[in-house]
Amino acid sequence: MTTANDANLTGRGYWRSLQELAGSPEFRRHLDSEFPDGIDGPAAGFSRRRFLQIMAASAAMAGLTGCRWPQERIIPFAARPDGFTPGKTQQFATALELPGLATGAALLVTSYDGRPIKVDGNPEHPWSLGAASAQMQASVLDVWNVDRSRSPVRRRDNQEVRATWNDFATFAAGQFDALAERDGRGLAFLAGASSSPTRARLRAQLAARFPSALWFRHEPAGDHERLAGAARAFGRSYRDLTHVEHARVIADFDADLLHAHPAALRNARMFARGRRPARDQMNRLYVFESTLSPTGAAADHRIPLPRTQISLALAALAVEVFLERGVALPDGAGISRGELAGWRDRVPALPAIAALAEDLAGRRGQGLVVVGDRQPAWAHHLAAVLNVALGNVGRTVTFVPAAAPDADLTALVDALQAGRIETLVILDGNPVATAPADLDVAAALARATVTIHLADRLDATSERCLWHLPRAHYLEAWGDALAVDGSLLAVQPLIEPLHGGRSELELMALLAGDPAPRGYDLVRTTFHQGAGGRGQAPAASPSFEANWRRFLHDGFTAVSAAAAQTPALTGAGLQLAAAAAPNYENLELVIAPDPRLGDGRFADNAWLQELPDFATKVVWDNVAALSPATAAALRVAHGDLLELEFAGQRQRMPAYVLPGHGAATVTVTLGHGRRDCGRVGRGVGHDAYALRVAAAPHGGIGLKITKTGHRYALSCTQDHHAIDPIGYQERERRVGSLVRQADLDHYLAHPDFVDHLGVHHPPLVSLWTEKGYTGHKWGMAIDLSVCIGCNACQVACQAENNIPVVGKDEVGRSREMSWIRIDRYFQGDPENPEIAAQPIACAHCELAPCEQVCPVAATVHTEEGLNAMVYNRCVGTRYCANNCPYKVRRFNFFDNIKQISETEKMRLNPQVTVRSRGVMEKCTYCVQRIETARIAAKNERRPLRDGEITPACAQTCPTEAIVFGDLNDPQSRVSRARAEKRSYDLLAYLNIKPRTSYLARIRNPHPRLASHGEEAGRPSGHKQTGA
């Protein structure tokens, strides 16, 4: 067999994994089998015999139940609430506090018959703009989780005894009255980070009742360094507020500005708006990072570095900007030119730094330097100095005051061990499971006589506390939060607590002496006092009521622009803390929160577990990621089970060889491997907390890895539907690259370059009678220039379309069900490749190959060109999936929805049919939304407006990369997108006429660094025929 993939090494082709690039034997075997491994087998732990039994039983049951149509009841309201229409969804504004960031995200939650079923961004809030991240959207699933705790539990003689809230109130009254008499000596609170003004108010009340009580904060993935850096630079804690819309040059130092940043949603939107491919209109993004993030993939220049070297790269930038570019040091910089010169030989020399300094110095007030939470405080301080010096403060970055963080978990453990705490109230978090491994929280908890833990479920911490109290989900409780810009957000419940949980606020009020606290009154009072009122909120005041209603309706109260501050530098000394670079003998460990599960709070969320990670495309697992060169040097192969040893702690993890990873660095993510969560996440993946030590929460240098000799099976979606070398060659020859991109200069010189990246095929002759489309003609355009691969669309689709979760084993058999997937391609040098993300869903081909092979006409075309799937006709031949060139059809091998509990079924979208076993399914362009909008327009006797129909993926896309509309309307956004020169169809040579087209990706590299120059993205064999 030819080794066609050698051609890739020249940098012209795209590849999805190193296995594909190298043509490894495993990959060959995977390709050579007619069907992917295991796709035809039964599920694991499911013998053929058992399968037949179940089949027989279900056939018998079908016969019995088929005799009579089930009787349905209609249960009308006895008194219908105002504005409620049975069968219609309602939307409520609420907010979610992002784990660890003490920042609220404004949301709009859809409720059907009183059940929250879908979470979207609040389109009116300026820092959400209608977008929501994958985590925010998946949070709705947690309400319906069956493993949430259902009642308070009191521990007596090591026995768990079910109790009631009344029992607790009685207990608390005695306990806390006694404490109040002692001024609260021996009392301590442990809480997460929160921006809630009501919580701050209640904390003050608690402090008044218990003046000597201590307060600690635990956030596994917090922003301590950011706050500490700002405190050093400006004299108090601030959070930086990025205004990406004004930024032309963005320098991102491990901040993941577009994805994991507190302001990521707006950042991504504004970044995308600044990517119009025209001269002097495109921003330029430099990213310095250790592992591969969506922001890095979107960057014009991505520089992979070990984490500890990133702050040194920032120092190198400062040296370059202040010493070479002659930018004046600002007042209060805390460093002199002489001291800076001393840094010169301690910082790395990177060509990108010189280019970045040139860009930043040339665009004063239009640059932006951001630093991530895992970088040391001095780096945040230095970034502030740079932003001040470059005139960016007040334009691309402003500051919002933040509360200084409280004492951390280490201080709490010390206080417990010293016997200073008798009563501990844990308001949030799971410190036993999420503490650094060298901090024995469990033993420390045993030193307190009374421990009270408010939590979603009986977790590792609850098991060691006297009282466990069920916590209300944020969709069940009243609350408030501050958005990243400081605006006040309403957190309002969409449903009564399902299991009698109470919120943190209600518990705090109870302990503060309020015998029957109501979350509603607590938040209302805060709102009243925030507007200058005193005491309780008035019961009957029309003006207050109007403001309050407005607040709940909008979900937020906007802040004036003046709330953002531009503080002056204090002149605190700036010290470079240089770390030695890691090498292959002395590796660096990076511990980061998981992009999907966060710090573990979402570990029991099946949507997020089954979401392929952006970089690795691994589901239901986490890995130890390392670069190809590092793996080669350590003789580690992809999928080897490694033993990691760091600071005396050990953990086993599978190796994942990730192109573009920082050298001599291994990244592990937190949140997996939980033993104490519900049945979804229990034992899934590997617990990275086991490697964490209090002194180095983000890891550090000194990691040792040893091979265990075992292999570990990862379920990874990136090689599904791969193509063999001959096929790959032919595809390149006939259809050109699937991802097309060029540098801005090349695009401006050759606006029609996409046509030359494709292949000049002979005129396409249709074998079919093509029908015309006179009415609507639905189509979609996806802009690869701005797609950052953040996965939000995939979760949006899952929630909207009732897409089942199938589990790790099934995904390993290529049976994932997601209707939209994000293909991630690498190109070029495996150590620092260019990365492209490409969302793929059903393209609704006009001459659809699937329709041509269906023996029962279960997939047919509508008058508007939708490729409709008729579930009732489908007999499950799967011919259509085999004939689909995009591989977007998904087959229900099992009754996936039937298997979920009745509680979880409450979250299904009633507007979309639930598919049963043996049925094919795929993207419908959200036909339910098309029909709903059409009926509404017809009822009002008006035509449909452009933008009225938005599929779930397009609605939530933070960068507006996905546009949907009517191709017969030349003014529609999708028609205008298609009319752009860089628009191209995927696999156009097949003459299938897809309705989804793509806009080629345009990069804007610095002219001196443009590695491919004018040839970027062009197949080398095609130069002669090109422009």
Added chain:
Amino acid sequence: MADDRSRTTGASSDPVRPDPASERVRFPRWSNLLGPATAVVAAGGLLYLVVLVTLVFHPRNSAIGYAPAQPVPFSHALHAGELGLDCRYCHTTVEHAAQASVPTAETCMNCHATIFTESAKLLLVREAHATGKAIPWIRVHDVPDYAYFDHSAHVRAGVGCVSCHGRIDRMTVVSQQMPLTMSWCLDCHRRPEPHLRPPDQVTRMDWTPDEDPSVLGRRLRDVHGINPSTDCTTCHR
């Protein structure tokens, strides 16, 4: 494989067995009946299938005429017929939503707070009004969950209530009058003219057009741009 087996187990060629003839399989006499019995069973099965299919698809066995007893003996004949209440007095959302909506107890009590306040038949209604506990009505017109029928689309287009529900104003107990099958839906989607009326006449049970219904229907189609689709996605999502 078959050859192997016959060599090793075949009775006739086996040298160990002394008397092959005594080992020969002899069918008992009754086994002669197996042939005719099989034929009878086959014929019976065929007949059974025919009867089964006929019964299942016979109009009598479709849901037409399904009239379950409701928890409250509400009479449409009295309210919509004799008293002449408009359908929309109770089914308030029929013009704006997919569901016509069953009235709340509050709606009933608008009148029954003063009329028949002691009636035993209204016990459940009063109870619902007092406690907020809903009346569990039984659904009569039930289309499958994968069919998404929208009342507002039909009512706004001028399809009369009577077209699908029959003479509700004459029913003491509501019963299903139309088959509500897909082919029945499609009949109208393909040729809606006979069922169209001016939108303000939709709820009139006894309305008859002054002119040829199909001529009027065609005119209404043109005026209101009524062009029902027969695409699968119109009703199935």
